[in-house]
Amino acid sequence: MKEIVVISGKGGTGKTSVTASLAMLGLDNMIVADCDVDAADMHLLMQPKQSETSDFFSGVLAVIDQDKCIQCGKCAEICRWQAIPVIDSKYEVQALDCEGCGYCALVCPVQAIKMESQNVGDWIISDVKSSTKMVHAKLHIGAENSGKLVAKVKNEAKALAKSKGLDYVLVDGSPGIGCPVVSSLSGADLVVLVTEPSVSGIHDLKRVYQLVKKFSIPANCIINKADINENKSKELKQFLAKEKIELLAEIPYDDNFTKAMTMGQTIVEYDPDGIGSIIKMCWNKIK
Amino acid sequence: MKVAIASGKGGTGKTTISTNLVKMLAEKQKVILADLDVEEPNSGLFLDGELYHSEDKYRMVPDWDKTNCILCGNCQKVCNFNAVMKLVDQIMVFPELCHGCYACSELCPTNSLPMVPRKMGVLNHYKMANLDFIDSKLIIGEEQAVPLISQTIEYVDDFFGANTLKIFDSPPGTSCPVIEATKDADLILLVTEPTPFGLHDLTLAVDTMIEMKKPFGVIINRFGIGDNNVEKYCEENNIPVIAKIPNDRKIAELYSAGKLLYSTIPGVRMELEKIAEFITDQQEVK
Numbered sequence: 001m002k003e004i005v006v007i008s009g010k011g012g013t014g015k016t017s018v019t020a021s022l023a024m025l026g027l028d029n030m031i032v033a034d035c036d037v038d039a040a041d042m043h044l045l046m047q048p049k050q051s052e053t054s055d056f057f058s059g060v061l062a063v064i065d066q067d068k069c070i071q072c073g074k075c076a077e078i079c080r081w082q083a084i085p086v087i088d089s090k091y092e093v094q095a096l097d098c099e100g101c102g103y104c105a106l107v108c109p110v111q112a113i114k115m116e117s118q119n120v121g122d123w124i125i126s127d128v129k130s131s132t133k134m135v136h137a138k139l140h141i142g143a144e145n146s147g148k149l150v151a152k153v154k155n156e157a158k159a160l161a162k163s164k165g166l167d168y169v170l171v172d173g174s175p176g177i178g179c180p181v182v183s184s185l186s187g188a189d190l191v192v193l194v195t196e197p198s199v200s201g202i203h204d205l206k207r208v209y210q211l212v213k214k215f216s217i218p219a220n221c222i223i224n225k226a227d228i229n230e231n232k233s234k235e236l237k238q239f240l241a242k243e244k245i246e247l248l249a250e251i252p253y254d255d256n257f258t259k260a261m262t263m264g265q266t267i268v269e270y271d272p273d274g275i276g277s278i279i280k281m282c283w284n285k286i287k
Numbered sequence: 288m289k290v291a292i293a294s295g296k297g298g299t300g301k302t303t304i305s306t307n308l309v310k311m312l313a314e315k316q317k318v319i320l321a322d323l324d325v326e327e328p329n330s331g332l333f334l335d336g337e338l339y340h341s342e343d344k345y346r347m348v349p350d351w352d353k354t355n356c357i358l359c360g361n362c363q364k365v366c367n368f369n370a371v372m373k374l375v376d377q378i379m380v381f382p383e384l385c386h387g388c389y390a391c392s393e394l395c396p397t398n399s400l401p402m403v404p405r406k407m408g409v410l411n412h413y414k415m416a417n418l419d420f421i422d423s424k425l426i427i428g429e430e431q432a433v434p435l436i437s438q439t440i441e442y443v444d445d446f447f448g449a450n451t452l453k454i455f456d457s458p459p460g461t462s463c464p465v466i467e468a469t470k471d472a473d474l475i476l477l478v479t480e481p482t483p484f485g486l487h488d489l490t491l492a493v494d495t496m497i498e499m500k501k502p503f504g505v506i507i508n509r510f511g512i513g514d515n516n517v518e519k520y521c522e523e524n525n526i527p528v529i530a531k532i533p534n535d536r537k538i539a540e541l542y543s544a545g546k547l548l549y550s551t552i553p554g555v556r557m558e559l560e561k562i563a564e565f566i567t568d569q570q571e572v573k
Contacts, residue, residue, distance in 0.1 A: 009327055011459050012298010016484065038460030039295050039491065041484040060367065080388055096466055096499070101388030102367045115367075139462060141491075141498045146462045147430070175297040175459055176326035179430040198543035200302065200329040207327060210427045228536075229543035253536065255512060261483050262514045 001161055004286060005035075005188040007173035007181060007212075008195060009204030014224040015194045017257050018279065019172040020045040021266040022192075024130045025283040030168035032128070033157035034136040035150045035184045037121065042172050045266050046134055048126030056123050056137070058148045059100045060115035062093045068112035075104035075113060096142050121149050123156065133160060147179035154184065168287070175204075177211050185212065190286060191219040193245070197232035198225075202239065209243065219245050222282060226250035248282040251275055288570050289453045291323075291472035295488025295495075297459035299478045300508035300532065303542055304562070305456040306333040307549040311559050312452070313417035319451055321421040321443050323468040324458040325408060325435045331422045332545050336413035344423065345404035346434040348382040349392045356399035362391035371400070383430055408435045410442060419447070432464040440471060452566070461495045469496075474569045475503040476529065476562065482513035486520060493526065504565060506558075509534040529565045530558040 006022070008015040020042050023032045034042040062084070064075075069091060076084040076091055083097035084104065105113040120143035128134045135157040137149050154171060161169050173184035185191065191212050195205045205221075212219050221240055226233055233250075240247050252275075260270035268276040292305045301324075309320040322330040349362070349371065360373040370384035371391050382405050392400045407429045413420040423439040425432055436458075443453060457468040469475055475496055479489040489505065496503040505521055510531035521528050532538075533554050541548055548555045 010298060010329070011296060038462050039297065039488040041296070041487055044483045044487060078389070078393070096470070099386050099388065100367060101386055101390060102365070103388045103390035103394075106365055106390060106394065141461060141495045142463070142466045144463050146460075176324075176432075177425065177427055178326050178432045178464070180462075182430050196543070198539075199332040199545035200327075201543075203329060203332060204327040207427060214428055225539070225543075228539050232543055253539065258482055258512050264483070 001158070001167060001169065002190065003158065003169045003171065003188045004190045004192060005171040005173050005184050006192045006194060007184065007208060008175060008193065009177070009208035010195070010201050011175040013194050013196045013201060014257060016041050016172055017045070017261065017267060018194050018222060018224070019170065021268045021276070021279045022283050023132070023170055024266050024268045025280060026132070026168050026170060028131045029166050030132055030170050031157045031161040031166060032132060032134040033153050033169060033171045034134065035153050035171050035180070036174040037137045037139045037146050037149045037153065038174060038180065040136050040138065043126070043134070043136055044264060045261065046128040046130065047264055048128050048134060051124050051126040053122050053124045055119050056121045056149055056152055057117045058120050059118050059144055060102060061095055061098050061100055061118050062104050063114050063116050064091055064093055065112045065114065066090060068110050070110055072109060074107045074109065078103055078107055100144065120144065123149065123152055125156065125160070135160065147183040150174070150180045150183035177208055181208065181211065185215050185217065188217050191217050192286065193219055193221040194224055195221060195236065196225040197223060197229045197236045199232065202232060202236055206239065220248050220286065221245050222248050223250045225253040227252045248285055249278050251278055289455060289472045290566055291455040291457045291469040291475045292478060293457040293465060293469055293475055293492060294459055294478045295461055295492035296479065296484055299480050299485060301478050302329045302333070302456055303548070304478055304506060304508070305454055306330050307547050307555065308559050308562055309418055309454050310547055311549045311556065312563060317417050317451055319419045319421070319443060319447055319453040320456065321439055321453065322423070322456045323436050323439060324456055325423045325425040325432050325439065326458060328422050328424055330420070330456050333547055334413070334415065334420050336415035336418070336420055338411060339414045340412040342410050343406050344408045344410050344435055344438050346407050347387050347402040348385045348405045349380050349400040350403040351378040351380055352399050352401060353377065354399070355397040357397055359396065362395055362400055365390045365394055383428070387434065410439060432458065433467045436464060436467045461491045465495065466499070469501065470499065472501065474566065475501050476506055477503055478506045478508055479517055480509045480513065481507055481515065481517045485513070486517050489517060490520070493524070502569065504529040506530045506532070506562065508532045530561045532558050
């Protein structure tokens with residue numbers, strides 16, 4: 001089984017549009033995992049039909065039993081996040097500030113603080129139109145542990161692929177270089193970088209590629225909006241050559257991506273002979 | 288006054304709006320821009336200024352001192368993040384997993400886990416006439432953006448008075464880095480694009496702002512591409528649409544070269560003026 005992760009560093013480069021297209025081409029030999037759990041959009045193109053939703057519990061949050069509390073203030077004193085201010089002469093935990101470390105519960109002399117596990121989101125297995133299954137998630141507002149939810153989505157996708165004897169797991173990663181990205185990358189066999197020839201695109205690609213290198217995962221690259229800036233395009237290709245990253249394809253700037261999206265379609269459905277054919281060529285190279 | 292420029296979806300134009308807005312505002316007044324997207328900070332690519340100050344940023348993590356350690360294993364027991372592990376003959380610390388709660392260190396009976404600084408990033412402060420620009424960059428491999436974001440805000444708070452207008456270019460998404468970057472703001476401007484992805488992620492960002500009880504407005508970027516569902520959504524939910532930046536290949540080209548737009552594309556300047564006006568109105572309400 002081959003696990004392919006699509007990432008970009010910078011947002012808005014077309015990562016999800018490309019991933020959904022690859023998913024349409026992989027058909028019934030893959031499971032798709034949307035690991036961009038913060039801003040999960042792939043379902044808008046994959047149109048899930050039947051879904052099975054499960055709660056995801058992760059991390060803990062301090063809860064004070066006001067009947068037991070003796071107002072000693074030790075919890076507030078040791079909290080590094082100032083998450084336990086006094087409100088109406090009561091010590092109250094601010095959920096959005098609590099890091100879930102549990103230190104306060106340990107120092108409370110009367111055991112008035114309990115650490116309660118948090119429902120931080122949902123994870124979902126859906127039947128999608130490419131005749132495969134997709135694992136995706138919805139992180140609750142301001143929730144922590146998005147890295148753990150990413151790991152959950154990915155592991156469920158892998159287990160599903162294994163149980164069905166499928167050859168591919170295709171992962172839509174998240175932007176940035178922090179914990180959700182690290183979680184998306186761990187255990188991957190191949191990274192597909194989707195970028196654009198702009199100062200930001202190149203800057204962010206270089207940073208995220210340093211992270212990819214730490215994991216020693218082979219990578220290749222799709223340049224989207226390739227004709228937007230000739231000089232930057234050249235600079236980008238020099239970087240790819242220097243790092244021995246295979247350039248899979250250059251996709252021109254094209255409003256058809258957006259038109260396809262507004263119709264709930266991937267570009268391989270909307271424009272099969274144009275950009276769709278470029279992405280088909282990419283899939284043939286990476287599969 | 289603090290204004291955070293945020294968005295659910297990445298790549299909607301937060302940095303474009305932030306950099307162009309502050310440069311335009313700086314023609315007439317003093318303004319601060321802080322790039323809080325510490326994982327992938329881009330604002331600096333569009334601004335040039337003189338480096339005024341640079342400092343390494345650290346967070347505190349435990350470091351095992353074996354001298355008096357009795358290997359009781361309490362440290363491992365109290366850590367909720369699996370960052371401390373007791374082996375047969377030693378204590379192992381995984382600093383990248385540590386959240387810095389100090390529990391292992393302060394609850395150690397033999398003071399064998401003193402907290403030591405660990406470098407997580409670099410903060411740079413640039414000056415250009417009326418504009419101060421602060422930019423922090425997370426070291427690659429460091430997974431937690433939140434401590435660097437909060438220290439960057441602290442730097443800005445300590446350095447500039449409460450009356451100065453501060454613009455925060457925030458990270459994308461709706462999870463902990465965004466909360467950290469927006470929780471002190473007086474006003475949030477959510478940048479979106481008129482597409483199904485833009486709308487979906489905007490609704491998540493709006494829910495986050497409502498949960499945080501923050502005043503906010505929406506800026507539609509690439510206006511004209513896609514459909515009109517973002518406008519419909521804003522109208523139905525009484526969310527002010529402050530400005531609409533037109534969809535224009537020329538803008539994408541200038542952006543790709545690291546160039547600012549407000550002085551070359553008249554339509555953009557007009558929309559930025561609307562944003563400036565909205566901020567001033569909110570300031571007066573405040």
